[in-house]
Amino acid sequence: MARILMVLTGADSLTLADGTTHPTGYWAEEVAASHRVLREAGVEVDIATPGGVRPTVDPISLDERGGVDPSAAKEFRAYLDSISDQLAKPLALADVTVGDYDAVYIPGGHGPMEDLARDADLGRLLTDADRRGKTVAALCHGPAGLLSASAEDGGFPFADRRLTTFSDEEERQGGLAVPYLVESRLRELGAVIDAGPAWTSKVVVDGNLITGQNPQSSVETAQQVIEALRAGSTA
Template sequence: MSKILMVVSGADSMKLADGSVHPTGYWAEEVAASHEVLRAAGAEVDVATPGGVRPTVDQLSLDARGGVPAADAERFRGYLASIADVLDTPMALADVRAGDYDAIYLPGGHAPMADLAESADLGRLLNEADAQGKTVAALCHGVAALLSAARDDGGFTFAGRRLTSFTDEEERQGGLGDNAPYFVETRLRERGAVLDTGAPWSRKVVQDGNLITGQNPQSSTDTADRVLAALNG
């Protein structure tokens, strides 16, 4: 049985470009749908956050304001409630070692931009996992969490690697627009990643060796499926 660590942001707010503070959290579909697919395949899934804090769901991800149909929102609520014991008592990221897992999985929501992207503990974990050839997967804004990983010379660990992320156009169409702290796609390009993105809101998963990335919430189940295929292959 595969053992997977899902690293979820612990942030419940973030500072925007105009200096205002915006409530945030993880995106319900990206945690719920991904976790459900992985568990249904028999994988053991642990959850970790910075400091072991209980993660906060972004209320927009359970609301029509976030473009989520009522039936889907109800399904995500139900699944999150079914794993409440896991989400309420996550592991502390600092205590985790990559060698204990077959894969690291990073779901999004804007929150990872506020904490995971600058987490030294996550950077250490990602460097360990990549060096050991473990599967590293990130989804939507969760791909920003990869920015925490740096080489000894200060360069981006995943520079030169092909990946996708929530796109600048998607941020403008249905995200925070120009008030976002930064655009994830642009920041990754600046750090040397090779971006391979699809049309806005299309399902898109990119695999480059042990690195698997999904573009947006619509790509949640496809990303989880690709991780399972990589672990089983």
């Protein structure tokens, strides 16, 4: 059975551009839908956070403030409840060995901008996973976690790679005064951003790197990871 490390933010707030804080966490749909698709395909999923802290779901990802239909929110909440034991006691990133996993998967929410973007343990795992050719997947604001990675020469391991992320346009439409724009930051480091229309599913596959643009891309991102794992097992 394939085994995936799902890395969630441990942050429950985001420091905005003006220095104030905004409640955040992981985005419900991105975790619930991704986890469900992976488990239904027979993949074993372990959850990890910085320091092994219990992750917080972004409150607006479960109501209409986040553009989430009440029926969908009920479904996401029920699924998260079904994996509550995992969420309550995640692994600590510092204790994880990437060789134990076939892939690393980072869902979003604004939380990754606060902690995963500069987490040294995640950076170590991502750099090692990419060097080994293991699948590295990130969704929505999850690609902020890629910012933690550094090559031996100090460069960005994902420079010149095609990827997508929550777009600057989507961030502007969301109206939150974030401290930086993930798309722009990745471009500055040399990533080749392939953004789709706002709020529509967009997934980019570049070798072992799989990225999804927004919550609408959750299911397709997980499906692409499954395809990659299956292809690897028959290579």
